[in-house]
Amino acid sequence: MHIKDKLAEAERSGKPMFSFEFFPPKTAQGVQNLYDRMDRMHGLGPAFVDVTWGAGGRLSELTCEMVNVAQSVYGLETCMHLTCTDMERSKVDNALKEAYKAGCTNILALRGDPPREKEKWEATEGGFQYAKDLVKYIRSTYGNHFDIGVAGYPEGCDDQDDPDLLIDHLKEKVEAGGTFIVTQMFYDADIFLSWVKKCRERGVTVPIIPGIMPIHTHAAFLRRANWSRCHIPPTWTKALEPVKNDDAAVREVGKVLVADLCRKIIDAGIYHLHFYTMNLAQTTRMILEELDLTPSEQTPLEQPLPWRQSLGLNRRDENVRPIFWRNRNKSYIMRTQDWDEFPNGRWGDSRSPAFGELDAYGIGLKGSNEQNIDLWGQPKCLRDISDVFIRYLQGDLKSLPWSESPISTEADSIKSELIDLNRRGLITINSQPAVDGVKSSHPVLGWGPRNGYVYQKAYLELFISPELITEVITRIERDPDLTYYAVNKSSDLKTNSSNDGPNAVTWGVFPGKEIVQPTIVETVSFLAWKDEAFRLGEDWSNCYAPSTPSRHLIGSIVETWYLVNIVHNDFHKTEGLFDLLRGLQVPGMDEIMDVSQASKSLHLTNGDSGK
Numbered sequence: 001m002h003i004k005d006k007l008a009e010a011e012r013s014g015k016p017m018f019s020f021e022f023f024p025p026k027t028a029q030g031v032q033n034l035y036d037r038m039d040r041m042h043g044l045g046p047a048f049v050d051v052t053w054g055a056g057g058r059l060s061e062l063t064c065e066m067v068n069v070a071q072s073v074y075g076l077e078t079c080m081h082l083t084c085t086d087m088e089r090s091k092v093d094n095a096l097k098e099a100y101k102a103g104c105t106n107i108l109a110l111r112g113d114p115p116r117e118k119e120k121w122e123a124t125e126g127g128f129q130y131a132k133d134l135v136k137y138i139r140s141t142y143g144n145h146f147d148i149g150v151a152g153y154p155e156g157c158d159d160q161d162d163p164d165l166l167i168d169h170l171k172e173k174v175e176a177g178g179t180f181i182v183t184q185m186f187y188d189a190d191i192f193l194s195w196v197k198k199c200r201e202r203g204v205t206v207p208i209i210p211g212i213m214p215i216h217t218h219a220a221f222l223r224r225a226n227w228s229r230c231h232i233p234p235t236w237t238k239a240l241e242p243v244k245n246d247d248a249a250v251r252e253v254g255k256v257l258v259a260d261l262c263r264k265i266i267d268a269g270i271y272h273l274h275f276y277t278m279n280l281a282q283t284t285r286m287i288l289e290e291l292d293l294t295p296s297e298q299t300p301l302e303q304p305l306p307w308r309q310s311l312g313l314n315r316r317d318e319n320v321r322p323i324f325w326r327n328r329n330k331s332y333i334m335r336t337q338d339w340d341e342f343p344n345g346r347w348g349d350s351r352s353p354a355f356g357e358l359d360a361y362g363i364g365l366k367g368s369n370e371q372n373i374d375l376w377g378q379p380k381c382l383r384d385i386s387d388v389f390i391r392y393l394q395g396d397l398k399s400l401p402w403s404e405s406p407i408s409t410e411a412d413s414i415k416s417e418l419i420d421l422n423r424r425g426l427i428t429i430n431s432q433p434a435v436d437g438v439k440s441s442h443p444v445l446g447w448g449p450r451n452g453y454v455y456q457k458a459y460l461e462l463f464i465s466p467e468l469i470t471e472v473i474t475r476i477e478r479d480p481d482l483t484y485y486a487v488n489k490s491s492d493l494k495t496n497s498s499n500d501g502p503n504a505v506t507w508g509v510f511p512g513k514e515i516v517q518p519t520i521v522e523t524v525s526f527l528a529w530k531d532e533a534f535r536l537g538e539d540w541s542n543c544y545a546p547s548t549p550s551r552h553l554i555g556s557i558v559e560t561w562y563l564v565n566i567v568h569n570d571f572h573k574t575e576g577l578f579d580l581l582r583g584l585q586v587p588g589m590d591e592i593m594d595v596s597q598a599s600k601s602l603h604l605t606n607g608d609s610g611k
Helices: 003-013 028-044 057-073 089-101 131-142 163-175 189-201 218-228 234-243 247-267 282-290 329-335 369-376 382-393 409-423 469-477 523-541 549-560 576-580
Strands: 017-022 048-051 078-083 106-110 147-152 180-185 208-212 272-276 427-432 435-439 453-456 458-464 482-488 493-495 503-509 516-521 562-568
Touching (some): 028 282, 048 106, 057 089, 078 089, 106 131, 131 147, 147 163, 180 218, 189 247, 234 247, 329 523, 409 427, 482 576
Parallel strands (some): 017 048, 180 208
Antiparallel strands (some): 435 453, 453 503, 482 493
């Protein structure tokens, strides 16, 4: 969606919106940390995010990668910065092509700063002299596919102190095809509003987005104000000076000062705020909370579907997915990124599109061996394994090998039953409670348009030991309301499903719309997920040295246990799946893995390894 359309919507509704800026980190760990932060900040409800251009080499590639991940994986409407600095036309063409392929429809076209080794900005041979030239080129090449933003400078810029002359340049950029303006940071609302008035008087009519810089520390506040040459109101200096050596106090005082700045802007009829996050979340969140702009029970974050939508190329209308990747959204996006079409309205024939290979980037276990051992410990017996899963369910662990995010609040209604299953050695990796028609506006279970109702069948996915699998299947097949799939690593598939077609496990009924069935269970996708699920177990096992009990314990589970999913097709029944498994427990849960007898089967002994 174009940013100008989002801005028009905010103006029509009178409801303020906001956006975040991020920049490419310089290390691989920094990139992963930023992706995790972007994922969390999605929950604040930004209208869009933008990613700055990393001029030259790996950083420019990283900008394109970040745009793709934000757009496709995290479902964040993204605006890609593009500069003229060190950019011949072929590089610009490649960057625009990558943005297009990512599904990105917004570009912020900038001249850019001179390279560090040059004092004065110079155009690259075969490149562009001014931002207006870049704007013209994008517009002539891609027509209206991209919404094109340009930069505005209320207090001058690095090589031009005259704001009035810069307004002339701004008008030229707009006339070349710019459709919205993002300003340099400022701290004086009166200066900004006066500048906006001048822009309007000079015929600049496109939306203007104020750039807001949160205050993280006093030193950074002064450094950034000096760098951007922006005026600091005396009242701000007076408020910050007494606490300048206390970073926490600076953030608290700064939160109030910046929030007051934002209120003046909103009161003047400008309904969008663009935050320069500096890749940090805390101070931006504090300001949004002070402004009462974060989601709440009264104003929940709109959720069109029960899973996060991708905004990748051709995926905006996708509205059906298998439930198996519920906790591994990025993996699903990566494994389906080469599909020509994505399910809309119904799942269709899932045997036509192939799921991507497991070796693709982003599908394996995240983190280093050391990080994962620190997170999940060094289990030596099945009780230790079950304790890891119980800690996750209790909120004490942020992730599992099969779940990239903390446990959701949706699980609260069945959490005690899930804990009980894991305590008995039935290792749960995915679940959803039965829901018999709650309002689509429900703060936890709701999704879709307002004034609708949503429904769910109870679903449970877990690893079952070879000692229990026969009894579990026997119990399931006694109940005609249950369907299941069970498979081991060797692809020994057992099921009572009468066909390979999809079984909808989530659906919604909304005024003026056909019934929406966005989450399904079916055979082909389960077998694709099965390969990934067992690979993740192998990855976890391989975090440990070959001679350790942890390596052999987890490895034996991967080699011999079954991955089972069960659907209770009577959505009125909330306890049916848990009643099914009452009284079952894996034997020998406290027995230590005997490494000396390690094999592909689970061999347990009463002694410690090596004794």
